[in-house]
Amino acid sequence: xxxxxxxxxxxxxxxxxxxxxxxxxxxxxxxxxxxxxxxxxxxxxxxxxxxxxxxxxxxxxxxxxxxxxxxxxxxxxxxxxxxxxxxxxxxxxxxxxxxxxxxxxxxxxxxxxxxxxxxxxxxxxxxxxxxxxxxxxxxxxxxxxxxxxxxxxxxxxxxxxxxxxxxxxxxxxxxxxxxxxxxxxxxxxxxxxxxxxxxxxxxxxxxxxxxxxxxxxxxxxxxxxxxxxxxxxxxxxxxxxxxxxxxxxxxxxxxxxxxxxxxxxxxxxxxxxxxxxxxxxxxxxxxxxxxxxxxxxxxxxxxxxxxxxxxxxxxxxxxxxxxxxxxxxxxxxxxxxxxxxxxxxxxxxxxxxxxxxxxxxxxxxxxxxxxxxxxxxxxxxxxxxxxxxxxxxxxxxxxxxxxxxxxxxxxxxxxxxxxxxxxxxxxxxxxxxxxxxxxxxxxxxxxxxxxxxxxxxxxxxxxxxxxxxxxxxxxxxxxxxxxxxxxxxxxxxxxxxxxxxxxxxxxxxxxxxxxxxxxxxxxxxxxxxxxxxxxxxxxxxxxxxxxxxxxxxxxxxxxxxxxxxxxxxxxxxxxxxxxxxxxxxxxxxxxxxxxxxxxxxxxxxxxxxxxxxxxxxxxxxxxxxxxxxxxxxxxxxxxxxxxxxxxxxxxxxxxxxxxxxxxxxxxxxxxxxxxxxxxxxxxxxxxxxxxxxxxxxxxxxxxxxxxxxxxxxxxxxxxxxxxxxxxxxxxxxxxxxxxxxxxxxxxxxxxxxx
Ligand SMILES: [Zn+2]
Numbered sequence: 166x167x168x169x170x171x172x173x174x175x176x177x178x179x180x181x182x183x184x185x186x187x188x189x190x191x192x193x194x195x196x197x198x199x200x201x202x203x204x205x206x207x208x209x210x211x212x213x214x215x216x217x218x219x220x221x222x223x224x225x226x227x228x229x230x231x232x233x234x235x236x237x238x239x240x241x242x243x244x245x246x247x248x249x250x251x252x253x254x255x256x257x258x259x260x261x262x263x264x265x266x267x268x269x270x271x272x273x274x275x276x277x278x279x280x281x282x283x284x285x286x287x288x289x290x291x292x293x294x295x296x297x298x299x300x301x302x303x304x305x306x307x308x309x310x311x312x313x314x315x316x317x318x319x320x321x322x323x324x325x326x327x328x329x330x331x332x333x334x335x336x337x338x339x340x341x342x343x344x345x346x347x348x349x350x351x352x353x354x355x356x357x358x359x360x361x362x363x364x365x366x367x368x369x370x371x372x373x374x375x376x377x378x379x380x381x382x383x384x385x386x387x388x389x390x391x392x393x394x395x396x397x398x399x400x401x402x403x404x405x406x407x408x409x410x411x412x413x414x415x416x417x418x419x420x421x422x423x424x425x426x427x428x429x430x431x432x433x434x435x436x437x438x439x440x441x442x443x444x445x446x447x448x449x450x451x452x453x454x455x456x457x458x459x460x461x462x463x464x465x466x467x468x469x470x471x472x473x474x475x476x477x478x479x480x481x482x483x484x485x486x487x488x489x490x491x492x493x494x495x496x497x498x499x500x501x502x503x504x505x506x507x508x509x510x511x512x513x514x515x516x517x518x519x520x521x522x523x524x525x526x527x528x529x530x531x532x533x534x535x536x537x538x539x540x541x542x543x544x545x546x547x548x549x550x551x552x553x554x555x556x557x558x559x560x561x562x563x564x565x566x567x568x569x570x571x572x573x574x575x576x577x578x579x580x581x582x583x584x585x586x587x588x589x590x591x592x593x594x595x596x597x598x599x600x601x602x603x604x605x606x607x608x609x610x611x612x613x614x615x616x617x618x619x620x621x622x623x624x625x626x627x628x629x630x631x632x633x634x635x636x637x638x639x640x641x642x643x644x645x646x647x648x649x650x651x652x653x654x655x656x657x658x659x660x661x662x663x664x665x666x667x668x669x670x671x672x673x674x675x676x677x678x679x680x681x682x683x684x685x686x687x688x689x690x691x692x693x694x695x696x697x698x699x700x701x702x703x704x705x706x707x708x709x710x711x712x713x714x715x716x717x718x719x720x721x722x723x724x725x726x727x728x729x730x731x732x733x734x735x736x737x738x739x740x741x742x743x744x745x746x747x748x749x750x751x752x753x754x755x756x757x758x759x760x761x762x763x764x765x766x767x768x769x770x771x772x773x774x775x776x777x778x779x780x781x782x783x784x785x786x787x788x789x790x791x792x793x794x795x796x797x798x799x800x801x802x803x804x805x806x807x808x809x810x811x812x813x814x815x816x817x818x819x820x821x822x823x824x825x826x827x828x829x830x831x832x833x834x835x836x837x838x839x840x841x842x843x844x845x846x847x848x849x850x851x852x853x854x855x856x857x858x859x860x861x862x863x864x865x866x867x868x869x870x871x872x873x874x875x876x877x878x879x880x881x882x883x884x885x886x887x888x889x890x891x892x893x894x895x896x897x898x899x900x901x902x903x904x905x906x907x908x909x910x911x912x913x914x915x916x917x918x919x
Contacts, residue, residue, distance in 0.1 A: 190345070191210035191345045191383070191386070192210070193383060195210050195211055195212060195213065196210075196211045196213065196220070196224065196380060197209065197210055197211070197345070197380065197381050197382070197383065197385075197386060198211065198223075198224070198227055198342075198378055198379065198380055198381070198908075199378065199379050199381045199385075200232075200347075200375060200378050201375070201376040201377045201378070201379070202237070202350065202354070202373055202374065202375050202376065203372075203373055203374045203376065204350050204353050204354050204357075204373050205347060205349070205350035205353065206346070206347050206350065207296075207344055207346065207347035207348075207350050207351060208344070208345050208346035208347055208381070208386055209279055209342045209343065209344060209345065210342055210343055210345045211223065211224070211341060211342040212272070212340075212341055212342055212343075215267075215270045215271070215272055215340075215341070216267045216270055216272070216339055216340070216341035216342075217267075218264050218265050218267055219264060219267050219281055219290070219339045219341040220341050220342070222261070222264045222281075222290075222291075223281075223294065223341065223342075224380070225261065226249070226261070226292055226378075227378045227379070227380060227908050228380075228907060228908055228909045229907070230377065230378075230905045230907065230908070231258070231292065232248075232249055232292075232375050232377075232378050233375065233376065233377050233378070233905065234252055234253075234374060234375070234376075235248060235249050235250065235251060235252060235258065235374070235375050236248060236251055236252065236253050236369070236372045236373055236374050236375070237354055237369060237373040237375075238250065238251040238255065238365060238368055238369075239295075239365070239366070239367050239368065240354060240355060240357060240359055240367055240368075240369055240373075241355075241367050242298070242355050242356055243298065243299050243355075244297075244298060244299055244301065245295040245296060245297050245298055245299070245301065246295060246296050246298060246351060246354050246355055247282055247293060247294070247295040248293070248294065248295070248373075248375060249282075249292050249293045249294050249375075250282075250292050250293035253372040253374060255362060255363070255365060255368070258292065260291025260292040260293075261291060261292070262291070263286075263288055263289050263290065263291050264281075264288065264290055264291065265288050266281075266283070266287045266288050266289075266290065266336055266337075266339055267339045267341070268305070268306035268310075268336055268337030268338055268339045268340075269306040269310075269336075269337065270306075270339065270340070272305075272339075272340035272341075273300075273302055273305050273340065274297045274300070274301040274302060274304040274305055274338060274340055275297060275300045275301075275302070276297055276298060276299055276300055277296070277297065277298075277343050277344045277348055277351070278296070278297050278340045278342070278343045278344075279294055279295070279296050279297075279340070279341060279342045279343060279344065280294065280295055280297065280304065280338040280339055280340045280341065281293070281294050281338060281339045281341065282294055282295050282338070283338070286316070287311070287313055287316055287336040288313075290339065295338075296344060296351050298351060298352070298355045304335075304337060304338045305337050305338075306336060306337030307334060307337065309333055309334040310333060310334050310335060310336045310337055311333035311334065311335065311336055312333070312336075313336075315332075315333050316336075345386065346386060346387070354369075354373050357369045357370070357371065357373065358370045358371075377905075377908075378908060379908035380908045380909060414879075415663055415901075415902060415903060416658075416663060416713065416714055416715040416877065416879070416901060416902065417658040417659070417661075417662075417663060417664070417709055417710070417713040417714060418657055418658030418663070418664050418665075418666060418705065418709045418713065418714040418715075419523065419527070419663065419664070419665045419666070419714070419715055419717075419898055419902070420666050420667075420668070420705070420714055420715070420716045420717070421469060421470060421548065421665070421666070421667040421668065421716075421717050421718075421719075421894070422443075422668055422670070422698065422716060422717070422718040422719075423466060423469060423539075423544065423548065423667070423668070423669040423670065423718075423719055423720060423721060424669075424670045424673050424694060424718070424719075424720050424872075425462060425540075425541070425544065425669060425670060425671045425672075425673050425674035425675075425677075425720065425721055426673050426674035426677045426678070426682075426720065426721070426722060426723065426724045426861060427673055427719075427720035427723070427871065427872060428682060428720070428723035428724055428867060428870050428871070429451070429453060429454075429723065429870040429871055429872050430870070431682060431683075431691065431872075432444055432449070432872045432874075433691075434449075436691075436692075436695045437695065437699075438692075438695035438696045438697075438698055438699035439694075439695055439696075439697070439698025439699035439700075439701065439702050440691070440694060440695040440698055440718075441695060442698075442699065442702065442876075443698075443716060443718055443874045443876045444874060445882075446876060446882050447716070447718075447874040447875055447876030447877075447880060447882055448874065448875045448876070448880045448881060448882055448883055448885055448917060449872070449873075449874045449883075449884050449885065450872075450873040450874070450885050450886075450887065450889045450915075451884055451885070451886050452886050452887065452888045452889065453719070453870075453871050453872060453873035453888075453889050453890065453891070454866070454869040454870055454871060454888070454889075454890060454891075455468070455722060455868075455869040455871060455890065455891055456468075456474055456831070456834055456890040456891075456892055456911065457474050457475050457476070457831055457834040457835045458828065458831030458832040458834065458835045458845075458863075458864035458869075459475065459481060459482050459778065459779065459780075459832075459835040459845075459862065459864075460722040460723070460861050460862050460863060460864070460868040460869055461482050461483045461721075461722065461778060461861070461862050462483055462541065462543055462544060462674070462721050462722070463480050463482060463483045463496035463497070463543045463547055464478065464480045464481065464482060464496075464721075464835065465720070465721025465722045465891070466543065466544045466547035466548050466669060466721050467479075467480040467518055467520075467547040468891050468892050468912075469547075469548060469667075469719060469721070469891055469894050469895070470522040470523040470524065470548055470550070470665075470667065470894065470895050470898075471518075471520035471521065471522055471523075471550070471892075471895055471910075472520075472523075472892050472893070472894070472895030472896045472899075472906075472910035472911065472912040473520045473892060473909075473910055473911045473912070474834035474835070474892060474911045475834065475835045475837065476833065476834050476835060476836050476837055477519070477520055477909075477911060478518060478519060478520045479517050479518055479519035479520070479837050479840070480496055480517055480518060480547065480837065481780070481835055481836065481837040481840050481841045481842075482496065482777060482778045482780065482835075482862075483495065483496055483543065483778065484496065484777040484778060485777050485780070485837075485840045485841070485842075486775045486777050486780075486782040486842065488782060488784070488785070491772075491775070491784055493775065493777055495543075496517055496543055496547075497513045497514065497515065497517070497542055497543045497546045497547070498511065498512065498513070499512035499513055499514035499516055499569075499571065500512055501514070503570055503571075504516075504569050504570055504571040505569065505570050506542075506560065506567055506568070506569050506570075507567045507568055507569070507570065507573070507575065507576060508560070508563050508565070508567055509560060509562065509563065509567065512569065512571075513542050513546060513569040513571065514546070514569055514571040515546045515547065515549070515550055515551055515571075517840070518546075518547060518550055518551065520550075521550060521551070522535070522548065522549060522550030522551075522895075523535075523665055523895050523898055523899065524536075524537070524548075524549055524550060524552070524553055524665040524667070525550050525551060525552050525553075526899070526904055527663050527664070527665050527902070527904075528552055528553075528554075530904060531662050531663045531902075532662050533662040533663040533664045533665065534554040534655065534657070534660075534662070534664045534665070535549055535550075535552070535553045535554055535664070535665045535666075535667075536549070536553065536554055536555045536556070536651055536655065536657065536664070536665070536666050536667070537549040537553065537555075537556050537557070537666070537667040537668070537669070538555075538556075538557045538558070538566070538644055538647050538648050538651065538666075538667075538668055538669075539557075539558050539559075539644060539668065539669035539670075539671055540558065540559045540635065540640040540641065540643075540644055540669070540670070540671030540672060540675070541558055541559075541669065541671045542558040542560075542569075544558070544669035544671060544721070545557060545558040545667075545669065546558075546569075548667035548669060549572075549667065553572055554655070555568070555572070555573065555577070555580075555651065555655070556568050556569070556572045557580060557647060559631075559634070559635065559640060559643065559644070559671075560631070561631035561632055561634075561635045562631055563631070564588065564630050564631040564634070565584035566580060566583065566584055566643070566647055577654070579650050579654045580647070580650075583646065583647055583650055587643055587646070588623070588630070591622050591623050591634065591639055592622055592623065592639075593621075593622060593623045593624040594619050594620065594621060594622060594624055595618070595619075595620040595621075595622050595637045595638070595639065596618045596619055597618045597685055597686065597688075597689035598618075598685065598688075598689065599618075599685055600683075600684065600685025600686075600688045600689075601688065602683040602684075602685075602688065603683060603684065603685075603730060604685075605617045605618055605684075605685040605686075607680075607681075607684065607727070607729065607730065608729045609681070609727045609728060609729035609730070609745075609857060609858070609859075610679065610680045610681065610684065610727070610857065610858065611678075611679035611680065611857040611858045612857070613636075613679065614633060614636060614679075616680075617685075618685070620633070620636075620637060620686075621633055622634065622637060622639060635671075635675055636672075636675045636676065636679065637672060637675075637676065638672045638676065638689060638690040638693040638694075639672070640670075640671055640672040640675065641670040641671070641672040641673070641690070641693060641694055641697060642693060642697060644668060644669075644670060644671070645668070645670075645697040645698070645700070645701055648666065648668050648701065649700075649701060649704055651666065652666070652704055652705065652708055652709075653704075653708065656708075657708075657709070658705070658708070658709035658710075658713060658714055659708055659709060663902060669721070670694055672690050672693075672694075673687065673690050673691065673694065676690045677690075677724055677859070678858050678859065678860060679857070679858045680727070680858065681724075681726060681727030681730060681858065681859045682724055682726060682727075682859075683726070683730070684727070702716075712877075712878040714877060715875065715876070715877035715878075715879055715880070715898065715901060716874070716875065716876040716877060717873070717874070717875055717894050717897075717898060718872060718873070718874040718875075718876070719871055719872060719873050719874075719891050719894060720871040720872060720891075721871075721891075722861045722862075722868055722869070722871065723861060723866075723867050723868050723869060723870040723871060724859060724860070724861045724867065724868065725851060725853060725859050725860065725861065725863075725865075725867050725868065726851075726859065726867070727858070727859045728743060728744030728745050728851065728853050728859070729743070729744075731744060731851055732744060736851075737851050738849065738850040738851045739811060739849055739850065739851040739852035739853075740810055740811060740849055740852075741810050741811045741852060744851050744852055744853055745852075745853055745855065745856065746810075746811050746848075746852055746853065746854045746855075747854075747856055748854050748855055748856065751809070751854055752776070754809075755805065755806065755809070756770040756771070757770070758805045759773060759774055759802070759805070762801055762805075763791075763793065763798065763801070768787075772784060772787055773787050773788075773793075773798070774798075774802065777842065778862055779845055779846045779847070779848075779862060779863070780841060780842025780844070780845055780846075781802065781815075781842050781843060781844040781845075781846060782842045782843055783795060783798055783799070783843045783844070795843075799817060799843070799844065802815060802844065803815045806846060811848055811849055811852040811854075812846065812847075812848060812849070813847045813848060813849045814847045815844055815845070815846055815847070816829075816832065816844060816845040816846075816847060817843070817844060818836075818841075818843060818844075821833055821836065821845065828847075828864055831864045831869075832845055832864065834911075847863070847864070848863065850863075850865050871891055873889055873891065873893075873894070875897065875915075875917055879901045879917055879918060880917045880918065881917065881918050881919045887915075889915060890912060891912075892910070892911045892912030893912040893913055893914070893915050894912065895910065895912060896910050896912045896913055896914040897912075897914045897915045897917065899914065900914040901917065
């Protein structure tokens, strides 16, 4: 009867919008977790500043999906609802380490707060939690609470057979967050019919299941997409996969195609080959972009199969300054001799990459295999990650495809054979048509190897052969040929497990840097990719099977138009006439100013400041030795740089961290603690620091714009204008594969079938 009354009361209050009003919005910095239950979604705000241990513990269960499939097993109206420790059949799940009780943090067990459940022992909470549905202040820590000393004394007494009468109150239950959305769901759960079952009391008659928990962003608070059914589907598929058999409908091969420097607008559905086919028959996202601000190749590839932004992947840019050694380092550079490039003198490995790739997950879960191939070492390594069965790239100096001892001690025979064959098959010159968009010979293009058709390949200086191949579409022809050999020699997608193959086509970038997008050279390069991709997809149809593989196609970044062309189009927004800033003039005058102001007469300006792309690093030991203040140098650099035409802003770390703007957010997503610079230099749009060609690296739309296409029987074809990011690729593929999507990914799984 009381129950029924309460139900009515709740209904009335709901109708009058009592629970609909958001009393107090969560603090911007606090973590938010969406709890998807069979009764609806609850969003929690957590308080890491008040309950650091408890929050970290709770999030560790969220992160590894430990709460998925647990139920609210204890529900008492007017008191609380408890969950997190039992499955629907009341099986008790093992917890991790018991944690230190933080009930003395000053927070009270008021209505809507979440607290840890525990046994009578003070420090015994592990995984179970409860949401207070009333002001349960008797659960709070107070001056009368027993201390740990009291507890130890009681225990010691008990060991001697003595029972000490309790003279103090319970230590209290640690409040570590509160419900900020979905209190109506909590009320609904609070009032379901319950029963007693064996040793358990107040168990809901129909189980209320937690389908999944996920950390969400502040902007997702009113739209916390945790798809319960999908997660359930995922865990079923996982169980099947773990029991040794691939679910019939699981892809046998995941193919990632990355086209380096491929801006979204260059996708052309009318192309006759593979690119056109994917654009027409796949699901094409027309509003795809990078969700980070430093748009270079290494981070761009790092995000594709990890599903996290560069800040979490550990990769700020292609280069960074190792501040301890005060040296510029490459993102895949590795000094360990056991990680040398085969046939080379330098080491390469993914040691900086701090997030697991899809390939690693597939290896761990399905016993599948993971391969990558690219014209560039950093692309191949970032897509494959730490464990892979073959990671190959083109080494300009050796004029062959190679790998690092980090992955393999020697090249497979078929790679060696390929290396011995391909040079003779290359033409003397790279010849191409005039181009549809603009004349072959165009001002601003690099004349390093001819501005017009007839660029040297095998013709000319043999020492330059590697470089010439690297800067031509033949780089991609070779990459595809090696990928075809991988498919046949390794029987990819043909061994009853799920394999991953990632291919990055670098020539679109190397050619694009010299001639710009829409040049005759870039157009030809794209046509080569289109033709080669068609052949490659044909091979997969024959070997893996038409309906047995899924393709994701994307890019690591976009690019700026050639400034001369941008000017001709009447779209150049750079305040400098023509849009070009000479690299040596710009850096030279900057270094001179730093020298004159800080390091003259005996030291180099680079003893104090080093550059890596748009990042500036300040040498702290040098400051100390020369009685310079960090802030004083920062304001000096700001004055010097912001006086330069074409410079928009020199950002400090603190500005990046505290500014509420999309630009600041994008920069935050690129910041890696311990590797990022102290300052970030933002140029005006369309300003290119280079005498010829064009480049990328900025946070502007043209550099962040990328294509995203999914193709395969799991995908409903069509044009989709939903805004998406390349961090969404990994979680989307994970859902198709039935791998539970970890809640700590930055990307979200996209809905591919309708
Ligand atoms: Zn790139």
